[in-house]
Amino acid sequence: MTSIITTSAEAAHSLAVSLLSKAQIQPGATIPEHPVKETTPTSSAPLTFSGKSVIVGVPGAFSGTCTVQIPGYINNYDKFKAKGVNEVYVVAVNDVFAMKAWKEHLAPTGTGVRFxxxxxxxxxxxxxxxxxxxxxFGAPRSKRYVIIAENDKVESIFIEEDPSQATITRAETVLSHLT
Structure with a gap:
């Protein structure tokens, strides 16, 4: 009986996750305005875009691959700016406290990369x-992706087939796609 209930619960959970996600955004599409938080639990606002922006989506703060991937964006921030990028955002399905702590852990002296x-x-x-x-992670999370946007329009999108890997979403790879 327990296995039937467990199987049913897992099936319902998978269905709920699939219903949460719409079709994947494509180049040319407008980035939706949904609130995210940067500093406090009550400070939510949509991302703002002016000129070129890079959005780096990761499955989880402090997770292994993410913690190896994001320093590339921090260390190459000036190179992104030199390529005309106004903002580099790191977005994860985590609470604001985890994201702030992760930023402080990865960039104790500060960074222009916004978490x-x-x-x-x-x-x-x-x-x-x-x-x-x-x-x-115990819940639905973000795929590992990078969006290069011009204003609020997707120019390019790179999505890792395996979210435990960071290959096409590495900072150095993304920099090579910027003109």
């Missing part, structure tokens, strides 16, 4: 980039 908490996953879901990460 954004999508605590309810509404921004990530609207992008169609949520996946069922329950086995590892």
């Amino acid at each position: 954004m908490a999508d605590d309810k996953g509404t921004f990530t879901s609207a992008l169609g980039l949520m996946f069922d990460a329950t086995p590892k």
Whole structure:
């Protein structure tokens, strides 16, 4: 009986995750306006875009691959700016406290890279980039992706097939796509 209930609960959870995500956003699409948080639990606002921006979506603050990937963006921030990027955002389905602590851990002397908490996953879901990460993280999380945007329009998008890897979403790879 327990296995039937467990199987049913897992099936319902997978269905709920699939319903959360729409079709994946594509080049030319407008980035949806859904609130994220940067400084406090009550300071939510949509991301703002002016000129070229880079949005780096990761499955989780402090997780292994994410903690290896994001220093590339911090260390190459000036190179992104030199390529005309106005903002570099790191977005994860985490709370604002985790994102602030992770930023302080990765950049104790500060960085221009902005760490954004999508605590309810509404921004990530609207992008169609949520996946069922329950086995590892206990809940749905963001796929590993990078969006290069001009104002609020997607210019390019790179999505890792395996979210435990950072290959096409590495800072150095993304820099090579910027003109």
